[in-house]
Amino acid sequence: MRFLNLRLQNFRNIEFTELPLGGERHFLLGANGQGKSNLLEALGLATALRSFRTQTLTALPRKGHKEYALVYQLEHDHQGATHLEIHSGRSGRSVQVDGEKVTRLVEFIGRFPTVTLCSGDLMLLRGGPGERRRFMDLTLAVVNRGYYTALRDFHRGIAERNRLLKNGGSAAELSAFEAEIAPHASTIASYREAGMAELRAVLCRVYDQIAEAGEGPELDFRPNVDCRDPEVYRRLLQDSRPRDRMIGATQRGPHRDDFHLALQVGGAREYASDGQQRGLCVALRIAQASFYHQQLGVAPVLLADDVLGELDPVRRQGFWRACPAELQVIATGTELPVDLDEWRITSIANGQATTAATGPLV
Amino acid sequence: MTPAYDSLLQQLKRLPGLGYRSAERVAMHLLVEQPDAMADLLQAMRGARDAVRRCQNCGNMAESELCAICDDANRDVGTICVVEHVPDLIAIERSSAWKSQYHVLHGKLSPIHGVGPEQLNFQSLQHRIQSGEINELVLALSNDIEGQATCHYIQEELVQERLIKVSRIGFGLPSGGGVTYADSVTLRSALEGRRIYE
Numbered sequence: 001m002r003f004l005n006l007r008l009q010n011f012r013n014i015e016f017t018e019l020p021l022g023g024e025r026h027f028l029l030g031a032n033g034q035g036k037s038n039l040l041e042a043l044g045l046a047t048a049l050r051s052f053r054t055q056t057l058t059a060l061p062r063k064g065h066k067e068y069a070l071v072y073q074l075e076h077d078h079q080g081a082t083h084l085e086i087h088s089g090r091s092g093r094s095v096q097v098d099g100e101k102v103t104r105l106v107e108f109i110g111r112f113p114t115v116t117l118c119s120g121d122l123m124l125l126r127g128g129p130g131e132r133r134r135f136m137d138l139t140l141a142v143v144n145r146g147y148y149t150a151l152r153d154f155h156r157g158i159a160e161r162n163r164l165l166k167n168g169g170s171a172a173e174l175s176a177f178e179a180e181i182a183p184h185a186s187t188i189a190s191y192r193e194a195g196m197a198e199l200r201a202v203l204c205r206v207y208d209q210i211a212e213a214g215e216g217p218e219l220d221f222r223p224n225v226d227c228r229d230p231e232v233y234r235r236l237l238q239d240s241r242p243r244d245r246m247i248g249a250t251q252r253g254p255h256r257d258d259f260h261l262a263l264q265v266g267g268a269r270e271y272a273s274d275g276q277q278r279g280l281c282v283a284l285r286i287a288q289a290s291f292y293h294q295q296l297g298v299a300p301v302l303l304a305d306d307v308l309g310e311l312d313p314v315r316r317q318g319f320w321r322a323c324p325a326e327l328q329v330i331a332t333g334t335e336l337p338v339d340l341d342e343w344r345i346t347s348i349a350n351g352q353a354t355t356a357a358t359g360p361l362v
Numbered sequence: 363m364t365p366a367y368d369s370l371l372q373q374l375k376r377l378p379g380l381g382y383r384s385a386e387r388v389a390m391h392l393l394v395e396q397p398d399a400m401a402d403l404l405q406a407m408r409g410a411r412d413a414v415r416r417c418q419n420c421g422n423m424a425e426s427e428l429c430a431i432c433d434d435a436n437r438d439v440g441t442i443c444v445v446e447h448v449p450d451l452i453a454i455e456r457s458s459a460w461k462s463q464y465h466v467l468h469g470k471l472s473p474i475h476g477v478g479p480e481q482l483n484f485q486s487l488q489h490r491i492q493s494g495e496i497n498e499l500v501l502a503l504s505n506d507i508e509g510q511a512t513c514h515y516i517q518e519e520l521v522q523e524r525l526i527k528v529s530r531i532g533f534g535l536p537s538g539g540g541v542t543y544a545d546s547v548t549l550r551s552a553l554e555g556r557r558i559y560e
């Protein structure tokens with residue numbers, strides 16, 4: 001897939017601007033706070049209506065406005081030239097693909113895959129399990145609708161069960177929800193198990209091209225409980241009722257899963273250098289992109305928010321070795337990139353995109 | 363505009379499906395454009411309010427103790443399609459895929475929304491089950507966690523060990539979707555392809 005053009009209205013600090021794309025390598029150049037990350041954020045919304053910077057999407061419209069509009073032209077591996085519109089306003093978000101309204105998020109997720117690299121990715125190593133679960137859930141939901149619906153129904157079921165636990169719900173009601181939660185937990189467990197194993201294989205291949213000799217990544221799925229067998233998890237929920245009632249929440253299950261991410265030269269959190277950690281995060285993002293490509297048959301677009309400049313020269317070269325040549329890359333930075341002739345440059349100032357003379361655009 | 367107009371507008375806005383603009387259009391229509399229609403409308407509303415009640419057997423809309431469906435001697439009383447709401451029943455009737463009786467629960471189990479077994483029309487369903495007349499229950503509830511849990515509850519708490527065939531059609535509906543918005547073809551194939559509950 002390749003973005004050809006993006007028009008934005010009342011999005012973040014942007015009143016209206018047009019960003020011509022279409023090349024293989026685009027560099028958005030600008031000082032901090034000028035809006036270049038907002039442009040990447042808008043491109044990233046095309047994947048799952050999720051922002052890489054915030055979980056609350058209410059912050060997206062421009063100050064003093066309640067609605068924003070994003071209009072994308074893109075070239076899709078399967079659908080060819082495609083027109084995508086995302087509107088958000090008082091009545092919620094609406095999405096149109098080639099003039100046809102998309103009524104359910106499940107039909108939209110993963111149709112237009114992108115992968116965003118940003119400095120916040122270090123939280124996958126340094127942050128809590130919640131950060132890693134979000135990564136895992138998005139990665140698997142993009143490639144599999146069954147995962148997305150199982151996850152949605154599971155979380156909904158847990159919320160209903162938690163309410164019963166808090167309000168002293170009857171055993172009969174708890175049984176009814178537990179029996180229906182368990183199969184979803186089992187579906188999630190098998191997708192995570194298989195998906196993370198697949199991702200680990202890809203990550204090892206990618207990391208080999210980025211790293212110095214003697215390093216290797218570790219990526220291990222760490223389930224909170226083994227719930228591949230729904231009956232086992234159903235019984236665990238049933239047996240945990242007294243404890244869960246005291247706390248007013250479901251203590252164990254896939255909503256507490258985690259994965260371990262580290263380098264073989266010791267646990268990444270303790271021993272890996274800052275550069276090694278950044279390298280691992282970049283490798284994980286490229287692995288995610290390759291995973292999408294392999295599972296969906298659609299080449300995702302790589303969106304690199306200010307990270308390539310932070311890599312040391314060795315790892316930056318490693319990035320380009322590992323990055324599949326067929327992927328469109330759109331990067332941002334405050335300084336012109338070192339490998340200048342590779343890029344088409346667009347300057348971003350005060351929420352306006354201006355194509356620089358060095359970057360002739362189609 | 364005027365206090366009476368404003369209060370009418372406020373009431374109309376509370377109705378489902380009416381935003382501010384459509385409420386305004388309706389109010390203008392009734393007060394200014396077609397004031398004569400108001401009397402008929404008021405009469406129809408009062409008449410409906412006084413006449414329409416719940417069928418004591420199945421929970422459908424009725425004007426006497428039993429609704430037209432329960433009162434229909436040609437309908438099989440042994441086979442019952444359980445739905446959440448009256449519009450679901452109407453959608454299934456429209457698909458003409460069902461020729462027997464119904465039971466309307468008026469909701470589904472959802473602790474988050476404060477809906478427990480006491481809030482649902484389970485009591486008369488229990489009576490019908492206990493009467494021994496029923497040999498098949500088809501659960502046409504939404505294909506979401508609450509609909510599924512409600513199916514489970516009916517099986518475990520109401521049917522229990524009785525020799526009643528219980529099946530679900532939820533699997534045939536779009537995931538997360540309900541009966542009312544499914545088209546006739548989907549409903550028909552969902553009803554025909556119903557699965558025995560285990």
Ligand SMILES: [Zn+2]
Nearest residue numbers: 417420429432
């Ligand atoms: Zn009736």
